[in-house]
Amino acid sequence: MNIWKQFERLQKPGGQDLRVAEVITVYDTETLVEDAGGQQYRALGTDHAAGQMVFIRDGAIIGQAPSLTNAGIVYV
Amino acid sequence: MTSISALSESSSPTLGRGFSLLTSISALSESSSPTLGRGFSLSASISALSTPSDDVGMWVDASPALALPWEKYPGTIDTAWALPWEPMEFMDAGNNLIWALPWGEVGHVDVGVMIDWGSVGSCDADNVLPWGGMLHRDADLQVPWLQAIQTDQDIVLPWAKTIDTDAGFVIPWAKTGTADVSTALPWGMLAAVDIETRLAWGKTLAVDVAVKCPWSRTIALDVSNFAGFTQGEGEYVKHALFKDFKLPWIAAARIIMYEQNITFTRVSDGQTVRLLTASVDIDVDSWCWELRVTLPSKTDADFVRPDPATGEMTEVEITINGYTWRFLIKSISENYAWAKGTYNVTGYSPTYLLGDPGPRVTDTWSAQSAEAVVAGLLSGSGYTYTWDLLENTWNLPAGCLSVSDATWIDIVKKVAGAVGGVVQTNPAGYNLTLQSRYPTSPKNWASATPDHTLMAGIMSQGIQPRQQPKYNQVIVSGQHYGVIATVRREGTAGDNPAPNVTDPLLTNVAVCTERGGIELDETGYNKADETLLLPLPGPGNVPALLLPGDLILVQDLNEAWRGQVKGVTVSTERAKTRQQVVLERNYL
Numbered sequence: 001m002n003i004w005k006q007f008e009r010l011q012k013p014g015g016q017d018l019r020v021a022e023v024i025t026v027y028d029t030e031t032l033v034e035d036a037g038g039q040q041y042r043a044l045g046t047d048h049a050a051g052q053m054v055f056i057r058d059g060a061i062i063g064q065a066p067s068l069t070n071a072g073i074v075y076v
Numbered sequence: 077m078t079s080i081s082a083l084s085e086s087s088s089p090t091l092g093r094g095f096s097l098l099t100s101i102s103a104l105s106e107s108s109s110p111t112l113g114r115g116f117s118l119s120a121s122i123s124a125l126s127t128p129s130d131d132v133g134m135w136v137d138a139s140p141a142l143a144l145p146w147e148k149y150p151g152t153i154d155t156a157w158a159l160p161w162e163p164m165e166f167m168d169a170g171n172n173l174i175w176a177l178p179w180g181e182v183g184h185v186d187v188g189v190m191i192d193w194g195s196v197g198s199c200d201a202d203n204v205l206p207w208g209g210m211l212h213r214d215a216d217l218q219v220p221w222l223q224a225i226q227t228d229q230d231i232v233l234p235w236a237k238t239i240d241t242d243a244g245f246v247i248p249w250a251k252t253g254t255a256d257v258s259t260a261l262p263w264g265m266l267a268a269v270d271i272e273t274r275l276a277w278g279k280t281l282a283v284d285v286a287v288k289c290p291w292s293r294t295i296a297l298d299v300s301n302f303a304g305f306t307q308g309e310g311e312y313v314k315h316a317l318f319k320d321f322k323l324p325w326i327a328a329a330r331i332i333m334y335e336q337n338i339t340f341t342r343v344s345d346g347q348t349v350r351l352l353t354a355s356v357d358i359d360v361d362s363w364c365w366e367l368r369v370t371l372p373s374k375t376d377a378d379f380v381r382p383d384p385a386t387g388e389m390t391e392v393e394i395t396i397n398g399y400t401w402r403f404l405i406k407s408i409s410e411n412y413a414w415a416k417g418t419y420n421v422t423g424y425s426p427t428y429l430l431g432d433p434g435p436r437v438t439d440t441w442s443a444q445s446a447e448a449v450v451a452g453l454l455s456g457s458g459y460t461y462t463w464d465l466l467e468n469t470w471n472l473p474a475g476c477l478s479v480s481d482a483t484w485i486d487i488v489k490k491v492a493g494a495v496g497g498v499v500q501t502n503p504a505g506y507n508l509t510l511q512s513r514y515p516t517s518p519k520n521w522a523s524a525t526p527d528h529t530l531m532a533g534i535m536s537q538g539i540q541p542r543q544q545p546k547y548n549q550v551i552v553s554g555q556h557y558g559v560i561a562t563v564r565r566e567g568t569a570g571d572n573p574a575p576n577v578t579d580p581l582l583t584n585v586a587v588c589t590e591r592g593g594i595e596l597d598e599t600g601y602n603k604a605d606e607t608l609l610l611p612l613p614g615p616g617n618v619p620a621l622l623l624p625g626d627l628i629l630v631q632d633l634n635e636a637w638r639g640q641v642k643g644v645t646v647s648t649e650r651a652k653t654r655q656q657v658v659l660e661r662n663y664l
Contacts, residue, residue: 002362017575019578020576036553055578075564
């Protein structure tokens with residue numbers, strides 16, 4: 001099997017760790033965000049106001065994300 | 077009557093039970109009726125021996141008083157069958173004992189001695205021992221181990237050392253003759269078996285189903301999946317299984333025989349290159365095939381040696397039992413150890429040039445379909461593609477796809493990977509196939525039609541379990557365009573979410589659903605990698621060459637299960653060709 005691919009999966013399980021989430025609350029150094037599934041977690045960065053969509057990579061807000069249409073839950 | 081003894085029960089001494097020896101009896105007569113042992117008597121109704129007649133060896137008209145207890149022979153004696161001694165001579169013409177016994181006068185015996193008849197007259201030595209004289213021993217036939225040496229009794233093996241003997245006597249049957257090789261192994265070369273005549277023992281009786289497989293390692297086979305047989309064979313086996321023979325193991329015992337046929341040539345001029353070993357392999361995560369060949373000499377290595385100055389690679393073609401691959405030779409190394417003088421050659425499919433050795437691209441694409449991106453990229457390149465991903469639903473807005481310093485294969489893989497797809501090169505080397513990582517979702521494998529069925533010829537099997545987190549939900553979204561979708565495994569609460577997936581090419585719900593489904597298929601079930609070693613008889617025969625993505629139904633000795641090919645390695649060495657297949661098996 002492709003050993004390099006196996007190594008890549010060990011590094012980043014689940015693939016590319018880039019997330020899109022909505023800002024809920026801005027604290028002193030962190031921001032509480034919520035993803036499309038309703039899960040809330042904190043990310044580093046305080047530059048975005050509540051209600052904005054942001055990109056989060058490795059636990060830090062890296063920029064504003066566009067407001068994509070939420071298609072809801074799709075069952076497979 | 078001085079020399080006649082007779083038996084009488086009433087006399088002593090005793091000879092065993094009921095026997096006695098009596099002396100000074102005048103003669104044997106009926107009246108004396110001596111008894112021999114318990115209940116055995118001499119009933120002397122005898123026409124005894126009297127005077128010698130002219131008839132050879134016969135006596136007639138003997139006095140009953142002197143007769144022996146057996147009766148007169150009523151027939152005519154054939155002298156040819158007579159006893160070997162000559163007619164008796166008179167011993168004493170004036171004595172009645174002349175007919176008595178041929179060994180002359182016997183002295184008085186001591187009654188106290190059981191059997192002691194005194195001196196015995198000389199007799200004709202020629203008639204005494206009918207087996208004649210002993211032959212002289214041939215010294216050459218003596219015991220072959222010669223004289224043994226006296227041993228020390230304290231030694232466990234008392235015969236101690238033996239003397240070297242003449243080897244000619246050690247093995248009396250000498251050397252064995254040279255065997256006729258042509259008849260030594262009667263089965264010789266196996267001929268192809270006609271399945272219609274495979275069961276030479278004809279119809280067997282119906283057996284108790286409960287005991288028909290007493291050796292346990294056979295299994296009932298699902299004959300509805302006998303895809304590997306031709307129609308005629310399949311019908312025959314079904315008939316054998318269900319109608320007459322009740323032999324469910326017949327298919328498992330199928331014999332696969334094929335002729336080895338390996339060729340290795342340089343494409344530019346068809347130059348044949350000799351090889352010792354070869355292997356080709358690919359897996360689902362690699363976009364091209366890899367070749368490893370061992371060549372026997374420098375001459376052969378020079379035929380395929382790449383030009384280090386120009387970087388030009390030699391294109392070769394290898395055919396293994398009818399399956400053909402094209403490769404570019406990337407490297408050659410010589411083996412000096414143990415004076416082997418062999419050369420290891422490594423090569424890759426021609427699509428290898430779409431990777432690092434090829435050109436790099438920095439570009440942003442206008443609005444178009446994802447497939448159009450690939451088509452435009454490969455147009456005029458000499459390479460083709462096969463699109464087995466989403467059709468007609470996957471459009472990319474302008475600026476959605478943008479790369480910098482990327483190889484062509486990076487772009488192709490980026491497109492395919494956005495929806496969980498993989499890229500594979502066909503064996504011929506110039507066509508890329510973009511296909512789903514799971515063309516059929518594992519949850520639907522049970523009802524799907526397999527691409528191949530393996531029920532015979534599995535030479536070995538191993539398993540490597542891979543435990544998975546069993547995610548049942550994943551959030552999939554575009555980056556600057558598209559939608560966000562929560563893809564959840566049907567029938568679950570989505571309470572075990574996978575890390576989010578964000579990709580700029582996920583531009584609509586269908587694409588997000590496809591990508592999310594692949595993510596859950598990949599991490600949502602416990603898995604195992606089953607490694608099977610199979611023969612490779614050639615196109616048209618079972619098992620065929622299995623390629624990544626193929627769904628396989630395996631009828632092994634224990635159970636029937638389905639798996640998807642993750643990778644395959646075809647290797648050939650001397651008179652054997654094998655394909656080692658890794659199947660991904662899911663435990664839902």
